[in-house]
Amino acid sequence: MKKIAVIGAEGRMGSQVVRAVNAADDLELVAELDRNDDLTAETLNGAEVAIDFTNPQVSQAHVLACAMAGCDVIVGTSGWSEADTKFVLPALEKTRALIVPNFAISAVLAMRFAAEAARYFESAEVIEMHHPDKLDAPSGTAAHTAQVISEARKEAGLGDSPDATEYDEDGARGAKLHGVHVHAVRARGYMASEEIIFGNAGETLIVRTDTTDRACYMPGVVLAARNIHRLSTGLHIGLDTVMDLPNE
Amino acid sequence: MKKIAVIGAEGRMGSQVVRAVNAADDLELVAELDRNDDLTAETLNGAEVAIDFTNPQVSQAHVLACAMAGCDVIVGTSGWSEADTKFVLPALEKTRALIVPNFAISAVLAMRFAAEAARYFESAEVIEMHHPDKLDAPSGTAAHTAQVISEARKEAGLGDSPDATEYDEDGARGAKLHGVHVHAVRARGYMASEEIIFGNAGETLIVRTDTTDRACYMPGVVLAARNIHRLSTGLHIGLDTVMDLPNE
Amino acid sequence: MKKIAVIGAEGRMGSQVVRAVNAADDLELVAELDRNDDLTAETLNGAEVAIDFTNPQVSQAHVLACAMAGCDVIVGTSGWSEADTKFVLPALEKTRALIVPNFAISAVLAMRFAAEAARYFESAEVIEMHHPDKLDAPSGTAAHTAQVISEARKEAGLGDSPDATEYDEDGARGAKLHGVHVHAVRARGYMASEEIIFGNAGETLIVRTDTTDRACYMPGVVLAARNIHRLSTGLHIGLDTVMDLPNE
């Protein structure tokens, strides 16, 4: 049984993580901590892995505290800057920190498939759909997908997708990120969806993910908790680092 | 047997129309005309209906010529201005001209369904996908769909769809036409597709059309040729005017 | 303010209905009843409309009790037999009972669009996707959609969709209901979805609904509560009876 601490255990995500850890046969919940708790070797209570779902303002401090306690830590956040990263790095000589922007396995695989497919198609575009309360557009995942597609196309000697558009006064062609067009839909009824479109003459390939409930993040959280010890010490980014995917 | 003339009979669309008319049991092809032919009662050869697939610059003259010959005329074009319309109207006292921006039955029905559904959903957006050689974005069909949705929402007392977006520096939210967001994808592998998205809490309704071959326009052309005589004399717009759809 | 009673108020659906009624400006909740409560004019407490989310075994008795109390009643159930219907009908001389198999507005509209589109396409098939705990296949909604399509095709003089299949040892072509092929997918991640496919040479039209949360039923429940008094007295079936849809 691997010993697990949950930081932010009373939050929306944290409370689901508590249940998911309790439901996993090979994980043992040894600490539930929230904003009024100190974060020390004592309160971490022998945890081998801490799972942090708090917020970007405090997560660096949490990573340092875990490192001091000799505990690996998984942080669910999309909000770290490069400065944040540099700040924590020296403390991670003997332990691991894994930053995960998106725990949905479908989203991680979609991005990977986008990277693999990009070199084989003349055209590529990204559409993301989210609930209408989201403040920013496009989503971080869609922007990252565009980057990944762009890099794969460049490596294969491909330029931008063909586009004869001359008249587009109202901006219907959307954002162009890293040379890839990205469209953001905001509609009630969606939580988070993404559709990646690849096209050649006479064929299209679509990779699409729909997430409809936060429950979708739990398999990724459990997977990360189980496998983080396989990583080298230091800082790692992305759930794919702990999945057994073929080498690129 | 209804007698039919095809104007622009050697063109890409016209040549398909010739075949479609020949294949229809109840239609008889009596004239195939192209750019070197005069357009007179004589050359129209007794046609009851002329089908014109030429180009917006000459189609008004063709409509007038057909009217003078006492022949109903169907024009496939998305390019008439209001001035064009006013120009031909006085000549249509005894015959009919039917202007059809889109002969695809799936596209006509999609727009109709959009009008019916719009009042029942909190959110509505439109995505259109076309081949990358298209010069304008969004497509005329998508812009018209946005207008139809907007009108139905207003009639039902609904304002714009909810949208909390504050940060969208790159324009990922696309065009906003008549208060409805419209997105244009350009990718090899598509001819013309449209997806209309409606959303309420916990549910989405999608109406999607994909056209992949010009053959898709022929059932609409034949339908129009069969039914145009049911219309009142004068000018009419849209294939829906000759379909037996429930009254709105 | 219209006075509303909820029957089965402590159940999964009933408790959501209680919240939805409380949230509607023009509805007033005057009674919350559950299995230990009698159903009389007194306990209904002046309700003009009762909303029943209990189970098929008791709903007929509930309809009778509401009728005796002079109260219109809306029943959410897909389970009434013809005998049930005949049993309650004589009691509904002065009040209305509305039986609703599916309160999702997207599903009601999808079926309506299917009926309208069916006559214009050579091919039509239905796919439904549900969670893997569902006991029956296909869903009642998909079976009803097939029936509606079949009737519209017959009316238009169309036979079955073309199908040259000669070898299908394993049954991949799915069920054939009323001459229309119906496919049932069972996968974790879905609540209830339906995709209706129409095809002509060179074009397809897709109508798709995805429901991901029981919240999606509430707009339909509120709509029914608001509009049931417009119906004639007696028994009515389907949410579409209280929606302002164009006449067929």
Add this chain to the structure above:
Amino acid sequence: MKKIAVIGAEGRMGSQVVRAVNAADDLELVAELDRNDDLTAETLNGAEVAIDFTNPQVSQAHVLACAMAGCDVIVGTSGWSEADTKFVLPALEKTRALIVPNFAISAVLAMRFAAEAARYFESAEVIEMHHPDKLDAPSGTAAHTAQVISEARKEAGLGDSPDATEYDEDGARGAKLHGVHVHAVRARGYMASEEIIFGNAGETLIVRTDTTDRACYMPGVVLAARNIHRLSTGLHIGLDTVMDLPNE
């Protein structure tokens, strides 16, 4: 310039291959052969690679003839039996034969992504859509996809997808191949499409391919012609063997 022969050069696919080879800067067409031509070192005219689009009855003989002439050969067919394979194998000591059931790059990638994703999801099903003139159901590609998914699930210790279905009198659940449900849609408007559905609680991942024109096969044909020399001598199956995909 690599020297290419096309066998079956007058056929539907062969004539497109002729054009595609002529359009490729690094390929030179040295022979166009059809049913009245002998297949010898002389008629192959120094070709390094022969591309055969004839039919399963003669393709083994063609492979032998190419091998005798010292020429690699690519065969577009889904129709070889194990006996066929054994028959040609001894002749391939010094040359290569590459059998390709599906040249569409989107279809090859979809199958590969299915194999990668399968181990991460509780549920998996396959839907294929084809034109209604197809004789068999499901398609060979869909059956192969089911097999690939099944193998990946087994390797990961997963059994069949969950399925509580008790009542399915009409067979709506479709075919069960290798433990994976496969559904076949036949509708006018499709050439060949496939949708692979993966689901976990709260999320779905869709991989979908649509092919609408035989043109989609040409990039795969050209890719195979360019890269076949990298393979070891002997018999190989599948376009993926000549694509630079990450090792599994």
